[in-house]
Amino acid sequence: MKFNNKDIDLIETYLNKELGPQEEDAFETRLQTDSDFKELFDEVSILIMGIQQTGREAVLSRLRELDNITVSESINQYKKNSGLRLIRMYSPYAAAAIVFLAAFLWINPGIPLKNYSPYSYNTFRSSGKESTERLHSISGLSDYQEKDYKKAIKKFESIKIKNDTIWFYLGNAYFARYQFKKALSCYEQKPLLNGSELSYDAKWYAALSLIATKKHHKALDYLKDLSESNSIYSHEAHQLSQKRRLQK
Amino acid sequence: MELEKVYLKHKDAFRSWIVSRFKITQDDATEIYHQSILSFYENIIGGKLIKLNCSIKTYLFSVGKNKVFDLRRKQNRLMGLDENTLPKDTARSGSDDPTDQLLIISKQALLLLGNPCKTLLELYYYHKQSMQQIAGQMGYKNENSTKNQKYKCLNKLREIFRTEVQKEKIVIHEV
Numbered sequence: 001m002k003f004n005n006k007d008i009d010l011i012e013t014y015l016n017k018e019l020g021p022q023e024e025d026a027f028e029t030r031l032q033t034d035s036d037f038k039e040l041f042d043e044v045s046i047l048i049m050g051i052q053q054t055g056r057e058a059v060l061s062r063l064r065e066l067d068n069i070t071v072s073e074s075i076n077q078y079k080k081n082s083g084l085r086l087i088r089m090y091s092p093y094a095a096a097a098i099v100f101l102a103a104f105l106w107i108n109p110g111i112p113l114k115n116y117s118p119y120s121y122n123t124f125r126s127s128g129k130e131s132t133e134r135l136h137s138i139s140g141l142s143d144y145q146e147k148d149y150k151k152a153i154k155k156f157e158s159i160k161i162k163n164d165t166i167w168f169y170l171g172n173a174y175f176a177r178y179q180f181k182k183a184l185s186c187y188e189q190k191p192l193l194n195g196s197e198l199s200y201d202a203k204w205y206a207a208l209s210l211i212a213t214k215k216h217h218k219a220l221d222y223l224k225d226l227s228e229s230n231s232i233y234s235h236e237a238h239q240l241s242q243k244r245r246l247q248k
Numbered sequence: 249m250e251l252e253k254v255y256l257k258h259k260d261a262f263r264s265w266i267v268s269r270f271k272i273t274q275d276d277a278t279e280i281y282h283q284s285i286l287s288f289y290e291n292i293i294g295g296k297l298i299k300l301n302c303s304i305k306t307y308l309f310s311v312g313k314n315k316v317f318d319l320r321r322k323q324n325r326l327m328g329l330d331e332n333t334l335p336k337d338t339a340r341s342g343s344d345d346p347t348d349q350l351l352i353i354s355k356q357a358l359l360l361l362g363n364p365c366k367t368l369l370e371l372y373y374y375h376k377q378s379m380q381q382i383a384g385q386m387g388y389k390n391e392n393s394t395k396n397q398k399y400k401c402l403n404k405l406r407e408i409f410r411t412e413v414q415k416e417k418i419v420i421h422e423v
Binding site: 046056058232 | 278369
């Protein structure tokens, strides 16, 4: 049953406490006498509450994402500072430390992937094609949230028509299991990279997956793109792109 | 996003201050900082904070201090309570509450609704953006077409919600 738009406006005005005393009385009387209106009011109130809570959770999730990025930055900074201090204090061991560092960098090109947490659950959209697909989307997402990435992968893979969000979370689940090539193939899906609201996130994780598979040249393309963007990844993408191992 | 800049700018100072001043854990300090930033944002978008008479840093520290007191009050209340003495209703798990269940379903319905409707509704009902701002951001022709789109999205959301509620067999008007 479709609602009357005026009733929606009226309910919103009431919920925002913007009705005058007489209008408010009339509204409350109508709630008591008009059962259809009462039903609409109850539904719309709970829907608005759900939307607001989802919005709040998305902001909090974004703040936690920022924490993840800055934590990895400070770990890198700490490693850099402590390395320099060691060289100054223990000059006889400096050469050995440099050799060790060089060997470490050769194995791991300056990007400690373990410091980059898999993307936390933020927003999720179902493909909405079929009800079973919807259920699989939600169920896969629950597994992803509980960090059961194996199960999440199975459920996301079983969805025939994947939208950009499913591709993204499937990529993240592979990323969390260090299956970087598979992760990359998800992140590089055209609808996800072009025009999706998750495109910056996808590019960032695509770059990390490429670094992990030693495809530095292509990773640099993504990092350059991100460092010139207005996204939250711009600063760290710039820093990462300056790493000498990546430049070679 | 400006909020992210504010978040990053004051994060370290806030957490160091709150940990040393109130002797709380780093995790609690981080959570309190998140909540303080959220309050700051919601007060701005809700029109409660129009002009600041102090710096953002002072404002955040003051909100954070109150959040620590709230946290302590909550912890003290919980420490003073014996589970056996709790009334049955309070001891029950939150998920048994029909309102909680409906709220969960409404959030699920929003996920199922998908974009662009989800974004539009969040921009309007949570971020309190005007129809004009939403039109500009989402590429709608004008305020009227955005408003019409909003009604359509809300109606669609309501339909999904009703279907999901029927599956769960919850009666809304008894809540």
